[in-house]
Amino acid sequence: MSTDEQLGYEQARDELADVVAKLEAGGLSLEDSLALWERGEALAKICDRHLAGARERVEAALAAADKEDKA
Secondary structure (H helix, E strand, O other), X not given: OOOHHHOOHHHHXXXXXXXXXXXXXXXXXXXXXXHHHHHHHHHXXXXXXXXXXXXXXXXXXXXXXXXXXXX
16 A cells, blocks of 8 residues: 555545445444544545645636636
8 A cells, every 4th residue: 555645536535435434334343443533534634635735726727717818
């Protein structure tokens, strides 16, 4: 597995979906459940960072397009 810094959005999202499915299925020990929960939190933060970066790029592109339209 790659390090968290190398995870792309889709990889993090897919792993997060797997974590959620395992937690929802139940049958895990408390320790395993907590470890999965912590992993899920880390993956959610990775997804948030990717989405924030994408949002910034879209906003910058829209601002540049708006600036060109006004020129």
